[in-house]
Structures are given as structure tokens and as C-alpha cells.
Amino acid sequence: MNGTLFERWMAEGSVSIPNMLVKTYKKIGLTDNECMLFIQLHVFVESGNYFPTPVELSERMSASSNDVSSMLRSLIGRGVLGMDQYEDKEKGVYFEAYTLQPLWNRLLQCLKEEEQIQKEVQKENQEQ
């Protein structure tokens, strides 16, 4: 291994994933494959490609492009993946973009529900 190889590794960089996603995706009804798709979308969006195609996604995944299409439709239908419109002011055009905000909100909601359950349990314990 030479310096250049290490340099290329470093140039690829790293992505930050909230631990809440990894720990809690099951509780909000996502499968392992769907979480992996979200992480792929996150990496594409962070690198400036806001609307990767199913083909682009499936090139990095074991799921086929058809599977990826189905999963994307399902995630949007269930309200965990969002779509926004952005304006590229330089070029004067609008373009579609995926947004993971519904996912983060759902995970935060999950944290809120856990908190309420804990409070009720504490209340019941005190009343006994």
C-alpha cells in the first residue's frame, strides 16, 4: 500500500449517521434493506446528487433497480421518505430532491413515545 492509496481512501471521506437511525429503524417499521437504502440516499444527497435514480442506487446495492423502485415508492407512500423541489438559481430550473426529514421526525417521535411510556410507568409505580 502506498501513500496514494491512503490518500484516495481519505478523499472518499466519511458520512455521519445518527445512532437513533441505526438503533430505532426497526421500531418505526423499516426493514434492514430499507435502512440500507436510506443510508445510500443520505450518501448521495451529501455528495450533491439529490435525486439518484433506482439504477444509480442499485449499482451500489444487492437489490435490483426494480426492487429499489418498489422500496422508494413504498417509503414515500408510508411517509418516511419525502420529496422536495429545489431551484437551481444559476441555471433557472427546478429539480426534484429526496429529503430524509420525514425519517428524522419519525425517529424523534419514537423517542417522544418512549419518554411518555417511561413517565407512565414511573407514575404507576409511585401510585402503588
Added chain:
Amino acid sequence: MNGTLFERWMAEGSVSIPNMLVKTYKKIGLTDNECMLFIQLHVFVESGNYFPTPVELSERMSASSNDVSSMLRSLIGRGVLGMDQYEDKEKGVYFEAYTLQPLWNRLLQCLKEEEQIQKEVQKENQEQ
């Protein structure tokens, strides 16, 4: 949402994943599920649990604990997941620990092979 909820979100923290893993796991023969399992292992290890059980892992995954056991055995058999022994000096005991080093080395190897292919293509183009 109150301050406390945001505080709990922040206390959960984030994990750094090398982009090379997300972009290249397919090329080294991993499925989407297996990559998700590696990310789960990474989060457990970073939080100080070096040897999570299949049950602990499956509590956060849609895969069953049996599926997780099979995947772990397969990954170890294929040489992408490693196992080490650590000594807890305070308690004077040895314990098992998963290590993702074989995975990082494989991904680096993949980068090296890409580089060699590019060099050969460039050489062929120059010779023509």
C-alpha cells in the same frame, strides 16, 4: 417537542461510516443485509459492547436472531469479519471481540485493484 427531547437526541450521538463501505460493499460481495449488520456491529463496538449476541443484534434488525447467527458465521467464514481476544486488565479476564479490520482491508484492496485496472487501461490507450 421540548429541550429534553432534543437533548436526548444529541446524547444518542452519531456514528461515522467510511463512504468506501457504503459505495463498495456490493463489489466485495456483501448483500444489503450484511452491510446493515456491519453497521450495527460498528455501532455496538463504538459504544463499548465488543461482542453483541445475535439476540441483541436482532432486537435492532428485521432479521431474526437465527438469520443474524448465520450471517455472522458466513461473514467470519468469508474472512470479512474478524474475531479478537481482549484482556480486561481490571477484572483479569479475557473476552471475545469482533473486529472490522478485515472489512476495511478488503475495501482498501478493492481500491487498489481499481487503481491497477485504471493504469492498465491508460497504458493500453497510450500504446494504441
Added chain:
Amino acid sequence: MNGTLFERWMAEGSVSIPNMLVKTYKKIGLTDNECMLFIQLHVFVESGNYFPTPVELSERMSASSNDVSSMLRSLIGRGVLGMDQYEDKEKGVYFEAYTLQPLWNRLLQCLKEEEQIQKEVQKENQEQ
């Protein structure tokens, strides 16, 4: 460079820092040195050392341990660095721990104030 060196680099890992900290610490009155000290504290806390001493911190910083002591006192006095007590249940003892929650809350507050200013500007523009 050999594999072992790359393995040691990977074993050191990475830390996730909210971009809001890097972009906004000046606005909440922190100096470059103080932000660097917060990042050092974050890395210590993430690695399981919740209460690094000024000497431990200064071993990684150009600031002297006296400078670090002064900065820590000042940050606590200004309410951006917090201190908590944790119970080590195995050993049955309490220990001190730094917490960065006041910092995250301050940065969130800063985001809120920016939002309110933007709304007022928009309102004024519409009224004209």
C-alpha cells in the same frame, strides 16, 4: 506504509461534529481555542473518559494546563459547559462528568433567533 498502519488509523476512528458548532460558535461568543477545547472534550467523552483533567487535555493541546483550567472555569461560568453526576452501578460510586448539552441548546437557540429575525424581515418586506 503497511496494512498494520492503515489498521491502526482505522482503529482510531472518527468523531462526528455537528456542522452547527463549527459554523456558529463565533455567534454564541466562543473563541477558536474554546471551540477546539469543546471538540477535545467531545472526543474524550465519546471514548468513555467523562471527566478529563486539564493535564490530560493540555497533552493534546497547545494551551497549557493552566490555560485549560481557566477556559473550563470560564465556559462553566458562562453556562455553555455543564457538569453532571453519574453513578457507576458496578462499583457503587458517583463520579463527575462534563456534558455538552448546554452547548447544543445554545446553538439551537441561535438557530431559533435567526429564524425569528428572518420572519420579521419577511413581514416588514410584505408590509411595505
Added chain:
Amino acid sequence: MNGTLFERWMAEGSVSIPNMLVKTYKKIGLTDNECMLFIQLHVFVESGNYFPTPVELSERMSASSNDVSSMLRSLIGRGVLGMDQYEDKEKGVYFEAYTLQPLWNRLLQCLKEEEQIQKEVQKENQEQ
């Protein structure tokens, strides 16, 4: 705090910093301010601004734009900050870009030297 505020926090994202930088910058002769400047550069580069001006940098730092200019010159002179030329193929122009590769290489070199010292110490101990 409402959902929107949390959404804006999440939209700002996080940056991954190698722990080796935070733990070892002192050993390679960087001050706390210089490390903070590197982290600022890293965040700008990750967000697609490859050549932030001293004014842009000083807007987020307690250092003045003159101080930032001096530090940039000094870091380039000492060989820890690099400059590259990139071609924007869409626009057909070349532009300057900072690169942190010399920094990563220096930190890796530092790891190598530590390793050699450890080996020599072990060898001496065995010979006694």
C-alpha cells in the same frame, strides 16, 4: 422548539473528523487555532466550497481575516496544507482548491514513528 427547528438542525448535518487529527495535531506542531482552521477548511470543502477566502473563514472564527491569511500562508509554507487545481468541465475553467492530504499524510507519518519507537523499546527490553 418546533419540528421545523429540529429539521433545520438536521439539515445542517454533521462532519466526520478523524480522531487522529484531534489527538495528534499538537505532536505535528499545530496550535489549537491552526487545528480549528483546518476543521473550518474541512467543513467548507465538504460543502463544495473548495477555496474559501480568509474573509469567509474569519466570519466563522474569532481570528481576524488578516490572522487567517497569515495562518494559511504558514500552513502552506510548512507543507501541512496543500493547494490543487481542479477543472470544472461544465464551465471549462480551472479553479484553485485547498487539499488536506498533506495533513492526513503527516498524521499517518506520526503514527508510523510511534510504531517504530515502540518496536525499538521492545527490542531493548528483550536484549536486557
